[in-house]
Amino acid sequence: MKQRNLKPETLCPNCSTKYKALNRAVGKAVHRYDMLQDGDRILVAISGGADSLTMMWMLAERLRRIPIHFDLFPVHIDPGFADGFSKALEAYSANDGYSLKVEHTDYGVLGHSPMNRENPCFLCARLRRKRLFEIAAEMGCNKLALGHNKDDIIETLFLNMCYAGEISTMVPSQTMFKGRFRIIRPLAFADEQLIRDFARELGFPEFINPCPSAGHSKRQDIKTMLTQLYNSNPKIKGNLFRSMSRVKNDYLLK
Numbered sequence: 001m002k003q004r005n006l007k008p009e010t011l012c013p014n015c016s017t018k019y020k021a022l023n024r025a026v027g028k029a030v031h032r033y034d035m036l037q038d039g040d041r042i043l044v045a046i047s048g049g050a051d052s053l054t055m056m057w058m059l060a061e062r063l064r065r066i067p068i069h070f071d072l073f074p075v076h077i078d079p080g081f082a083d084g085f086s087k088a089l090e091a092y093s094a095n096d097g098y099s100l101k102v103e104h105t106d107y108g109v110l111g112h113s114p115m116n117r118e119n120p121c122f123l124c125a126r127l128r129r130k131r132l133f134e135i136a137a138e139m140g141c142n143k144l145a146l147g148h149n150k151d152d153i154i155e156t157l158f159l160n161m162c163y164a165g166e167i168s169t170m171v172p173s174q175t176m177f178k179g180r181f182r183i184i185r186p187l188a189f190a191d192e193q194l195i196r197d198f199a200r201e202l203g204f205p206e207f208i209n210p211c212p213s214a215g216h217s218k219r220q221d222i223k224t225m226l227t228q229l230y231n232s233n234p235k236i237k238g239n240l241f242r243s244m245s246r247v248k249n250d251y252l253l254k
Contacts (some may be wrong), residue, residue, distance in 0.1 A: 037070070170185065
């Protein structure tokens, strides 16, 4: 991968503070869950959103300055909607110094077909994740990096409670297939708004999501509910996030 000068103070006059905050959050996740080892081959899932573009930037920047080497293989799964942005994303990636593998599929179209009206997002996401694992195996990767952030993890907790009847969420690091692959989420401790601000200051492109469910999903409903809670008390988000590592099993139903 061609490396550019990634020092935060050289990128823009005001981004250093946000870079430092984001770097602390990424460093905390990486070190607590031992996400990066020498010789790793990491498939980086690039959706085109601020989260995945920021994750790719932070991993590439970290690679430049830490004493271990790992390889990054960015991959975008095109869900097959009309007016998609995969070509523009591919061109941006090339200009930014890395080669993006684009996988063209019909997963989004299939997810929104008459045979699957109840939960199009679930099917599309499941198919995309399955294909990412297949590509990772084909490319000899041992890790899959996903751009989920702190807000995503909290929202998933509520989604699973409300719609699956269970207390569970996404975790920052997860071993899959008897240890063959490992999912890592380097942005797990980073707030969504910090990522958005960072991406805006660095001038990351904003691609329009052509998915018909964008902004109208169950996750969006949960996000709206949580935003109202956060606005009522700034401590609530932090308390919710910490509560997932402070589980008192004796006070849950058996």
